[in-house]
Amino acid sequence: MKLNSMLTRLGPFLGLLLVIALFSISSEVRGYFLTYANFKIILTQTVIVAIGALGMTLIIVSGGIDLSVGSTIAFTSVVGALLIQHGWNPAAVVAAVVACGAFIGCLNGAAIAGLRMMPFIITLGMLGVVRGAAKWLADNETVNYDASVINNWMTTPDPFGWSLPPGAWVALAAAVGTAILLRQTVFGRHVFALGSNEATARLCGVPTLRTKVLIYTLAGAFFGLAGLMQLSRLRQGDPTVAVGLELDIIAAVIIGGASLSGGVGTVLGSMIGALIMAVLRNGSQQMGWPTYFQEIIIGLVIIAAVFLDRLRSRST
C-alpha cells in the first residue's frame, strides 16, 4: 500500500527520468542532449502544451474533455496578431487574447451544461466552428505585423545563457496558481467532486451547472494564453496552426496520471506529462529519428502510461 502510493506520486517523475535516460544511452547524442542549452529548448518547447494542459487538467478532472483547444489557440493567436497590427498596446493585447479564449470556453461550458450534452460532441463541433472562424477572421492567410515585445516571450537574448524565456516563467506561475486553485479552494474541490460523481455533487448542493461553465471558461482563458505563446513563437497569426494539438495536451494530462473518467489528476503530473512529450520530441530529433518514428513512439508511450496506471489502480 505504502509502495503503491509512492508509485502513484512518483510515477510520472520516473517516466520522465526513464525517457531522459533512454536518450542518454548513446554517447554521441548525450554530449548535446544533456546540456543546459538543450533543456532550455525543451522547456521552451513545452510552454504551449503545458499551459494548455493546465486548462485541460481542470476539464478532465471534472469528468469532461475539450477537443477544440487547437482551434482556440489558432483563433486567439490570429486575434492577437490583428490587434498588434491595429497598434494596441501589449498589455491590452494580452488581456483581449485571454478574454477571447475564455469566451470560447464559456460557450463550450454553457452548451455542455445548458443543453446537457456530452463535452465530446460539443467541443468536437466547436473544433470546426472555431477553426473556420479563425480562417475567416484572418482572410485565410497568415496575419503579419512589424514587431512587438510579445515576440520576445518565447526566446532569450542569449541562447546559451542561464536565463529562461518569459513564457516559461508565465507557464510556471500559472501552474502554481492552478495547483493551489485545485487544492485549496471550494471551486477546486467542487471540480474533483463533479468528476468523481456528478450525482453526489448535485445531491450535496454543488451548483453543478455553474461550476461546469466556470471550468470551461477558466480553461478557455488558459487556451487563450497558450494562443498568445503560439503567436510569440511564430511571430505571426496563423489560422492553420496547432491542428491536433489538443491530442498532445490530452496525452500530457493522461500521462500525468489523470483519469479520463474524472475525479483524478494533478497539475504537477500534467506538467511532467507535458515535459515527457517535449523530451520525447526533442530526443527523437537528436537521435536523428524521422518524424513518423516520433509519432509512433509517442503513441506507444500514451498507451503504456495508461496501461501502467490501470495496473496501479487495480492493485489498490
Add this chain to the structure above:
Amino acid sequence: MSHPAAQPPRLRLAGVAKAFGATLALRGVSLEVGFGEVHAVVGENGAGKSTLMNILSGALRPDAGTIELDGRPYAPVDTLDARRHGVAMIHQELSLAPHLSVTENIMLGAEPQRLGWIDRKESRARAAAALAQLGHEHLELDRPAGSFSIAEQQVIEIARALRTEPRVLIMDEPTSSLAQADTERLFTVIRQLRDRGVSVIYISHFLEEVKQVADRYTVIKDGQSVGSGEIAGTSQATLVRLMVGREVAELYPPRRPAVGAPVLTVADLQAGPRLGRAGFTLAAGEIVGVAGLIGAGRTELVRAVFGLDRCAGGVVTLDGRNVTGQGPRAGWESGLGFLSENRKEEGLMLPLSVAENTVLPKLGRMARLGWIDRRGVDGAAREWIGRLGIKAREPGQRVGELSGGNQQKVALARLLAYPSRVFLLDEPTRGIDVGSKAQIYELVAGLAQQGRAVLLVSSYLPELFGMCDRIAVMRRGELADCRPTAEWTEATLMATAIGTAA
C-alpha cells in the same frame, strides 16, 4: 403437478448455502420443482431470492448443498453453461439490444449462418416460430426491439430464452413494470409454457399473482426455505405469516418519544410516473417510517421532498415556508438533509477522501472567500470518524477503500455534520453488517432525541417497527395509510403494501 414416483423431479435443491464475506445470504434452501409446474418463490426483500436464482442461473456458485436437474447433479460454471443444461432466466431488468430488430434479438448469439453469412430467411423463420409458440406472432420481426412496449419486450426476451429449449425458466418479478392487462397476457404465456412441459420458477412478492398463476410455492425467509406446498388450499394469510414471522431483536435503542410541533408538511406531492400523490406531516422529535414494496414510490417520495427530482404537483412546507422543488442546494440550506439509498452510484464519491466526502455540502461554509481551511476540514472529518467509529486510517483515506458499513457511516457523517432539522433517510442500513446497523439506529434515535425530525424509508420491516413512532405504507405511488406503530402488525402492514388489506 404430479409425476410418477420413480421419476426424479425436474429440479431438486437441498441445503443450498451461500455467503458473501461475513454475510450469510443463504443458510439452507431446499425445494423441488416438478415437470411442467409453475413454482412460486416468495419472500420479503432481501430474503435471499435473488441469490438463489443467481445460483440456479449459473451467475453464482453455492458454498454448500446439492442441486439436481432431472436426477443428475447440476453445477453450471456460468450462465451460458446453465443455458446449455436447459436453465434460462428472465431478469427483472430486460436485456434486449434496443436498436436491433426483433429477429436479431431473438437469434442473438445463435444466428444461423453459412460461412459467416447470416441466413436471414432461416433467422426470421425461427424467430417467428418462437413468437408463435407464445401466441405473439403479430410482433413485427424487423422492428427495433426498443420500440415495443415493456410487456412486448418481455415476450421477445422469453422467445429468446425458448430458442435454447429450456427445461427450467426462471422469471424474476416479471410483472413489476406491467399493467394489469399485460400481466394477464403474461400469465397466458406462462400457462402455455407449462402445458408444453417447461418448469417455471416464478419469483414475486405480489401474492395475488402467485395465487393466480402458480401450482406450488416455497417461502424463503432470512436465507432459508421455511415452507412449501400446493397453492390451492393455502391462504394468503398463511403465506404472509411464513414470510414475516420472526422476532425483533434487541437491536433497537429504547426511545422516549417526545413529539413536538409539526416541522415538515407534504401535501399531494407528485413526481414522475412512480409517485402519484402522497401527503404526510412530520413533527420535531418524531421518527416516521415509510414502508412499501420496491417500486412503490418510496424513493421517489423522499427525492421529491428534498428537491432532487422535479415535482409535478403538490406542496412541501418546512417550518411554514414553502420549499417545494427548490433543488438540493437550497434543500440543504433550508434545513433538509438527505441520505441516498444508492451509496455507490449517488451517495459517495468513491475516489475521493473520507474528509472530502464528509464536508462537501458545507464546504462553502467552512471556507473564507473561497479559500478552504484544510486543517479545519481534516479536523471535522477526524471528529466524525471518532464519533461514528468509522474504521479509516486517516481523513485522507479514499472512501472506496472502506468496507460497505464504513462507507455508509461516511455518508451518514456527511448528513450529521450539517445542521439540518429534518433528515430524509433512504434505506440507511442497506447491505451493512449488524454491528454497524445498531450504531446507525442509535444515531437516528439520538437525532430524534435532540428534536430533529426523521423520515426513515426502509424495506426491512423489523427496523421500521423497532425505530418508528409512526409508519406510513406506500402502494403503487400513493401513500396508502399512516398509523402509529403500535396499530400495525407486520402482517397488516405487508397486506397493505401488497394491496390485500383486510
